[in-house]
Amino acid sequence: MxxxxxxxxxxxxxxxxxxxxxxxxxxxQSSADNAWMLVSAALxxxxxxxxxxxxxxxxxxxxxxxxxMMQSFALMALITVMWALVGYSLCFGGDGHFxxxxxxxxxxxxxxxxxxxxxxxxxxxxxxxxQLMFAxxxxxxxxxxxxxxxxxxxxxxxxxxxFLVVYAPLAHMVWGKGGLLNASLxxxxxTLDFAGGTVVHISSGVSALVCALYLGKRxxxxxxxxxxxxxxxxxxxxxxLWVGWFGFxxxxxxxxxxxxxxxxxxxxFGAAAAxxxxxxxxxxxxxxxxxxxxxxxAVAGLVAITPAAGFVGPMPALAIGILAGAxxxxxxxxxxxxxGYDDALDAFGVHGAxxxxxxxxxxxFAQQVINPIFGAGKPVGGLDGHWGQVGNQLAGVLxxxxxxxVGTLVLLKIVDLLTGIRVPEEHEIEGLDITQHGExxxxxxx
Amino acid sequence: xxxxEAIIQPSxxxxxxxxxxxxxxxxxxxxxxxxxxxxxxxxEVYRGREYTVDLLPKIxxxxxxxxxxxxxxxxxxxxxxxxxxxxxxKIFLSRVEEAIRIRNEERGENAL
Numbered sequence: 001m002x003x004x005x006x007x008x009x010x011x012x013x014x015x016x017x018x019x020x021x022x023x024x025x026x027x028x029q030s031s032a033d034n035a036w037m038l039v040s041a042a043l044x045x046x047x048x049x050x051x052x053x054x055x056x057x058x059x060x061x062x063x064x065x066x067x068x069m070m071q072s073f074a075l076m077a078l079i080t081v082m083w084a085l086v087g088y089s090l091c092f093g094g095d096g097h098f099x100x101x102x103x104x105x106x107x108x109x110x111x112x113x114x115x116x117x118x119x120x121x122x123x124x125x126x127x128x129x130x131q132l133m134f135a136x137x138x139x140x141x142x143x144x145x146x147x148x149x150x151x152x153x154x155x156x157x158x159x160x161x162x163f164l165v166v167y168a169p170l171a172h173m174v175w176g177k178g179g180l181l182n183a184s185l186x187x188x189x190x191t192l193d194f195a196g197g198t199v200v201h202i203s204s205g206v207s208a209l210v211c212a213l214y215l216g217k218r219x220x221x222x223x224x225x226x227x228x229x230x231x232x233x234x235x236x237x238x239x240x241l242w243v244g245w246f247g248f249x250x251x252x253x254x255x256x257x258x259x260x261x262x263x264x265x266x267x268x269f270g271a272a273a274a275x276x277x278x279x280x281x282x283x284x285x286x287x288x289x290x291x292x293x294x295x296x297x298a299v300a301g302l303v304a305i306t307p308a309a310g311f312v313g314p315m316p317a318l319a320i321g322i323l324a325g326a327x328x329x330x331x332x333x334x335x336x337x338x339x340g341y342d343d344a345l346d347a348f349g350v351h352g353a354x355x356x357x358x359x360x361x362x363x364x365f366a367q368q369v370i371n372p373i374f375g376a377g378k379p380v381g382g383l384d385g386h387w388g389q390v391g392n393q394l395a396g397v398l399x400x401x402x403x404x405x406v407g408t409l410v411l412l413k414i415v416d417l418l419t420g421i422r423v424p425e426e427h428e429i430e431g432l433d434i435t436q437h438g439e440x441x442x443x444x445x446x
Numbered sequence: 447x448x449x450x451e452a453i454i455q456p457s458x459x460x461x462x463x464x465x466x467x468x469x470x471x472x473x474x475x476x477x478x479x480x481x482x483x484x485x486x487x488x489x490e491v492y493r494g495r496e497y498t499v500d501l502l503p504k505i506x507x508x509x510x511x512x513x514x515x516x517x518x519x520x521x522x523x524x525x526x527x528x529x530x531x532x533x534x535x536k537i538f539l540s541r542v543e544e545a546i547r548i549r550n551e552e553r554g555e556n557a558l
Contacts, residue, residue, distance in 0.1 A: 225497040227490060286491050296493065333494025346493060 026121075030114075033121045036256035037130055043247025044133035048072050048140050051244050054237030055299070056144055059345045062229040063431025064148045065441035071143040071155055075136050078156065079163055083132045090168035091131065092118065095178030097188075099169040104128075117177045117185065119254040130251060135171070138200045139163055144347030145208030148226075149218050149428050152436040154421040158411055166203060166407040170400060174199045181396045184373055191396030192366055192373070192380070192389065194263065195252035197307025197359040198400040205352025206404035208343060214412045215421065217342035219428050231292055238295035242271055245302045249309035262370055263309040266317035267302065270309075273321025274301020274328075281329040293329070300328035300350050304358030311366035311373070311380060320361050324354050356397055363393035447542040447555060448516045452507045453479065453535040454527040459505045465526045466509075469518050473558070474509040485533035504535060510542050512555045 053072040057065050079087065086105050092115075094101035104110055107128065115124040139159040146155065173179040174193050181198070183190035193199060218226065228234060249267040253260035278297025279289040304324030305317055312320070332349035343349055366381030366389065368374070379385035415421055427435035434440060454462060459476075466474065480501040487500035511519055520537060528534055547557040 222495070227492050227497055285494075288491075290491065292492055329494075337494065 030121050033119075033255045033257075034123065034126055036260065037119075037122050037126045037251060037254065040247035040251025041126070041130040041133050043244045044130070044137065044251065045076070047241050047244035047248060048133075048137045049076055051237050051240035052137060052140055054233045055241060055295075056147065056234075056237070056345055058230040058233030058235070058237060059144075059228045060147050061226055061431070062442060063433055063440075065229065065433060066439060067152065067432035067436050068143060068147050070152070070437060071159075072140045074152075074156055075140045075159060078160055079136045079139065080132060082160060082163060083128075083135055087135060087163065087168060088128050088131065090164065091135070091171040092128075092176055095176075095186075096172070097178060097180045098173060100172045100176055118175075121255055127254065130254075131171075134196055134200060134248070135163060135167060138167055138196075138204050141200075141204035141347055141351050142208045142211060144345035144351075145212040145343045146215060147344040148432065149215055149344075149422055150211075151420060151423050152432070153419045154415050157419055158415040158421070161411050161415065162207065162408065165411060166207065166404055167199070170203050170403055171199050173399065174396065181399060189392050189395040189399075190374070190389075191359075191392055192311055192362045193307045193359065193396065194310035194362075194371075195249045195306045197303075197355045197362065198396050201303045201306060201351040201355025202359065202397060202400040203404045205348045205350070205355055206401050207408040208347035209341065209352055210405055210408040211412065212341045212343040212348065214409070215342075217340075218344060219425050221342045222337075222340075228292065235291060235295055238299055242298055242302065245271070245306075249306060253310060259310055259371060262313070265314055266309045266312055267305055269314050269317040270305030270321035270324070271298045271301040273318045274298060274304065274325030275321075277322040277325030278329045279325075281326050285333075296332070296346070296350065297325040297329070300324045300354045303328075303351055303354035304361070306355070307358045308362040308365060311362055311371050313367065313370055316361075316365035316367075320358060320365065323361065324357050327357055328354050356401075359393050359397050359400075360390065363390035447510055447545060447558065448513060449508065449510045449540045449542045450516065450519055450523075451538040451540075452523050452527065453481070453504050453537075454507065454523070455529065455534060456503055456505050458527045458529065458534075459507075462507070462523055462526045465522045466519060469515075469522055471509060471511065471515065471519060474507050477506045477508070479504050479506045483533070483536065502533070510545055510558060512558060 049072055053069040057069045060068050084107055086102065088107065089102050089104035090100045092100055093103035110124045110128050112123045112125065114120050114122055115127060119127045139162055142159065143155065173181045174191060176182065177185040179187050181187050181189050181191040183192050191198060245267055246264055250260045250264035253263055275294050275298040278300065279294050282293040283289045301321040301324050304320050308320055328350050331353040332346045336343060336349055364382040367384050368378060368380045374380055381389050412421065423432065423435060480503055482500050482502055485502065487498050487502060490497045490499055523537060544553065545557040546553050
């Protein structure tokens, strides 16, 4: 009698306890993932300021130091506000092929609950702010090509429009639900882009080339010497970029899991291999390995490994790094001189070229043992047995190239009409720090 | 009174300064300058772009001395600043008409 009465009660207690346990496990996972993703978001912001600002700041001449740093910083503020108003929604709202919608305009519905389409274990607020940091650094990369001659007003207007017209659609196409190139959420040409090879690096790098061609050369280029004014600043900036990139790539796992570890390792190996291969190329060519060469190589490797980070193991990461270092070295030393465009700080040579190589090689080296993105047992990249993926990557690369080319050209025309785009020659000679901002980077005698 | 202007290699500066102090020269004015004579510059390469740096860093010493000290000072500079290679610099001598110490308005060699 007693036993039969007790039985249902015990069963009820057990199922209650199991439900509670289930809830606790989910909460614990969410806490762990959220901690890593918040740190990653902060790391990615650090890549723009101070990372990129210092990297570029050291490469310009002394009179343009603050101007180039200010462009990065202005984007940290501007894109953040744009992101809150419409940016996040245009990238990640809805399920259109080409661009998001206004579902999350003014961050409506973005709160503590996860968005199961993108990151099911962390608050959507975390996902939103993490993605924001990518939207900040992407237009900031373009300033490397426009350095030392573009007006501040024109820069700000152009890059704000560029974020809306080029970045948001591309981000949605590659990462957004239903996007044309999305690999996991129903795209027509599933392009693998783990952390932004197409969205961030091809888009900014190709746009940078268009900007360099549209603006024309700096006064005196290439006859007048324009050596970097402080490679010490660039060195610190590059090291901060390298560290920040762990947030960029390993954070793109959107969870604190083994895929994040894999991406972290691939990122680090890619950077190291490219630093070595750029240095080796330089050593063979000039008889010396320079500090600028080593840090440029590392950045090129980080760019190239970005789309591949969550799809390849350590050995392919080394291979991608070696190729990226050598090809980007060739781009900035030979190809740039051959065509004569003035990509002042090599935004195209490093990000455009490195991003393109990385995107294509991702199609070669991606493995299902690392990331079974097409389902369990289905091969992912070429060496995995799915050479068609290289074609998909090529489609993604082409879309990104064409989109960036056309969008940038149209926007430059518009901004040129509205605010003008290039400073007058006498301002260029005096320097943008004084003429655009009314201050100097170094008042060493004050 | 004579003014000695000596443009020398930065690497020799400390030795020249010490040697001049040993022969009793108490004052000098030193400037970091850039320039070149027959010495060729060097090339620097940044991302494949070569720059020829032809204005090289030098040190310029200036001192005004009583006539009696001038020859010894010149000998000392010659001895200590010389490396024997192109780029060792030059010494210029010129006559100085007057010297005035600002603190007490002493004039002539007394002011040196």
